[in-house]
Amino acid sequence: MSAEHADHEYDYEELGLVAGLEIHQQLYTASKLFCGCPTDRREPEESTHRFRRHLHPTKSELGEIDVAALEEASVEREFEYLAFDSTCLVEADEEPPHRIDDEAIETVLEIAGLLDMTPVDEAHVMRKIVVDGSNTSGFQRSARVAGDGAISTSEGTVGIEDMELEEESAGRVAETDAGVRYALDRLGIPLVEIGTKPDISSPAQAKEAAERIGMLLRSTGKVKRGLGTIRQDVNVSIAEGARVELKGVQSLDDIDDIVRNEAGRQVALLDIREELEDRDASVSQPADVSSVFDGTDSGLIGGALSGDGVAMAVRLEGFDGLVGRELQPDRRLGTEFADHAKRHGVGGIFHTDELPAYGVTEDEVAALREAVGAGEDDAVAMVAADPDSAEAAIAAVADRARAAIDGVPEETRGANDDGTTRYLRPLPGAARMYPETDVPAVELDFEGIETPELLTERVERYRSELGLDAGLAEQVAYGRRMSLFEAAVERGVDPTLAAGTVESTATELRRDGVPIENVDDERFLAVFDLYQEGEVTSEGLPDLLAAIAENPELSPAEAAEREGLGSAGDDEVREAVVEVVERNEEQVEQHGMGAFSGLMGECMGALGGRAEGDEVSELLREEIQKRA
Numbered sequence: 001m002s003a004e005h006a007d008h009e010y011d012y013e014e015l016g017l018v019a020g021l022e023i024h025q026q027l028y029t030a031s032k033l034f035c036g037c038p039t040d041r042r043e044p045e046e047s048t049h050r051f052r053r054h055l056h057p058t059k060s061e062l063g064e065i066d067v068a069a070l071e072e073a074s075v076e077r078e079f080e081y082l083a084f085d086s087t088c089l090v091e092a093d094e095e096p097p098h099r100i101d102d103e104a105i106e107t108v109l110e111i112a113g114l115l116d117m118t119p120v121d122e123a124h125v126m127r128k129i130v131v132d133g134s135n136t137s138g139f140q141r142s143a144r145v146a147g148d149g150a151i152s153t154s155e156g157t158v159g160i161e162d163m164e165l166e167e168e169s170a171g172r173v174a175e176t177d178a179g180v181r182y183a184l185d186r187l188g189i190p191l192v193e194i195g196t197k198p199d200i201s202s203p204a205q206a207k208e209a210a211e212r213i214g215m216l217l218r219s220t221g222k223v224k225r226g227l228g229t230i231r232q233d234v235n236v237s238i239a240e241g242a243r244v245e246l247k248g249v250q251s252l253d254d255i256d257d258i259v260r261n262e263a264g265r266q267v268a269l270l271d272i273r274e275e276l277e278d279r280d281a282s283v284s285q286p287a288d289v290s291s292v293f294d295g296t297d298s299g300l301i302g303g304a305l306s307g308d309g310v311a312m313a314v315r316l317e318g319f320d321g322l323v324g325r326e327l328q329p330d331r332r333l334g335t336e337f338a339d340h341a342k343r344h345g346v347g348g349i350f351h352t353d354e355l356p357a358y359g360v361t362e363d364e365v366a367a368l369r370e371a372v373g374a375g376e377d378d379a380v381a382m383v384a385a386d387p388d389s390a391e392a393a394i395a396a397v398a399d400r401a402r403a404a405i406d407g408v409p410e411e412t413r414g415a416n417d418d419g420t421t422r423y424l425r426p427l428p429g430a431a432r433m434y435p436e437t438d439v440p441a442v443e444l445d446f447e448g449i450e451t452p453e454l455l456t457e458r459v460e461r462y463r464s465e466l467g468l469d470a471g472l473a474e475q476v477a478y479g480r481r482m483s484l485f486e487a488a489v490e491r492g493v494d495p496t497l498a499a500g501t502v503e504s505t506a507t508e509l510r511r512d513g514v515p516i517e518n519v520d521d522e523r524f525l526a527v528f529d530l531y532q533e534g535e536v537t538s539e540g541l542p543d544l545l546a547a548i549a550e551n552p553e554l555s556p557a558e559a560a561e562r563e564g565l566g567s568a569g570d571d572e573v574r575e576a577v578v579e580v581v582e583r584n585e586e587q588v589e590q591h592g593m594g595a596f597s598g599l600m601g602e603c604m605g606a607l608g609g610r611a612e613g614d615e616v617s618e619l620l621r622e623e624i625q626k627r628a
Contacts, residue, residue: 016239281318
């Protein structure tokens with residue numbers, strides 16, 4: 001946002017902020033949505049074969065082509081797909097899709113119940129045109145499954161407009177010289193999309209609503225966890241601004257910053273519009289200015305002009321000083337121009353608000369201005385590249401500059417890691433959707449569907465019924481090993497010990513570099529069984545888990561025996577305590593029970609985790625008292 005708006009918290013009611021969320025969450029199912037392939041993620045290096053495609057937009061049933069698809073297709077690219085030993089013909093778009101996965105249907109109906117939504121009578125699959133290569137078919141299959149729900153926030157009710165069940169896109173692996181490389185392991189994973197009504201009126205409420213929906217989704221226990229398994233899109237507008245879709249917010253913690261920055265960006269663009277109106281601004285036709293840079297010392301421009309390269313420039317009448325105006329932190333109007341230009345294969349743009357720079361001299365700037373007839377109130381934007389790329393890029397810059405005269409353009413933007421956004425494409429329209437004829441409709445109803453316990457309710461139950469403190473109860477309820485914890489408690493394991501082991505101990509081991517992910521739930525439960533049988537102490541659990549994680553070929557019992565983690569007998573424990581006390585006899589005589597803490601640690605170390613702390617403590621106090 002502009003300097004005068006930086007770090008400013010607006011009166012969002014006065015600003016007329018309106019926002020809505022689209023939450024995309026991968027479901028945890030055995031099979032993909034339209035085929036029987038597994039939903040496990042794979043590493044690109046596991047790929048067994050690959051193939052390439054070129055994708056093109058098609059007309060809808062009304063004979064229209066979606067504007068977003070048209071712009072995407074204007075960039076000539078080849079798409080390469082990494083396939084695996086599990087990849088089937090459906091994923092390669094060489095066989096029609098199968099029926100919708102039953103497990104996915106059951107899960108979305110549970111989610112609909114949690115969101116107070118009404119399912120549709122029949123779910124009809126539609127095709128949504130997508131030509132960015134993220135789907136081998138050139139479209140994404142999606143079915144509306146429910147509508148008319150609501151959630152509560154501290155700032156009021158937020159309506160849930162609709163929920164769709166759709167197939168996840170392929171995972172983007174890398175940019176290539178020819179286009180983009182994707183991996184097909186992610187393609188087809190069932191994905192639920194939840195769209196709210198535009199009832200959100202502040203950044204804080206946007207974050208709270210997203211957290212609430214996220215909690216409800218995780219309450220099912222049937223959604224995937226981890227980076228990339230949930231994405232938030234946010235639609236934002238302000239009075240006199242425009243609806244802008246912000247795509248791909250990965251973290252809930254970023255949502256309020258994203259909304260705040262977008263509101264500030266639109267405020268700054270409206271300020272620029274006002275100044276441009278006062279200056280009677282306009283945009284000229286682009287011109288070839290290559291001759292200005294004959295023999296230039298600028299490595300960037302000189303390298304671009306070598307061979308058949310050209311420099312194309314456009315006069316921006318009345319834009320002087322505004323192209324460099326900050327719209328978001330470290331992003332300016334010129335950055336927006338560059339985002340559009342980069343879509344056509346150029347590395348960026350040059351403009352007179354930042355020149356001379358990059359080896360461009362003052363004389364060259366003057367000559368550039370003269371070449372396009374720019375006055376002192378005008379700015380000039382320029383690109384240097386091969387002729388086709390340069391012409392397309394400078395035309396895109398000119399179009400974006402004209403849009404700045406009108407104010408805030410409707411568009412789709414991508415979320416950056418720093419809470420800012422970048423231009424992606426125009427907003428899609430209705431022309432991108434048409435019916436999928438290969439998949440039959442599915443009847444939906446709530447019969448037999450049970451509403452799961454909410455995570456917030458589970459936290460309270462863990463506190464009241466199992467005696468966990470608030471922090472540990474929340475950690476377990478929201479954690480990935482919740483079902484493991486409950487299974488351990490059912491086996492009679494002390495709840496606090498079970499919770500601390502599956503969450504705190506596992507986290508500490510992971511931070512220490514122990515591959516704790518090698519210990520699955522079955523092996524965790526076998527460890528708890530050894531503890532319950534008195535074969536290992538609670539003190540020895542971390543060492544036993546580490547041994548199992550690092551030696552997955554060993555059973556828990558074998559690992560305990562190899563590491564010497566079996567429980568010590570009463571006589572062995574007392575002998576170890578007496579030995580420590582006698583070795584520190586002078587300290588005991590001098591300090592009495594004041595020596596307890598230091599000697600306790602020494603005793604536990606001598607026993608190597610083979611005795612419970614309470615037992616060692618009692619014996620140590622007894623031996624100290626004898627000698628004090």
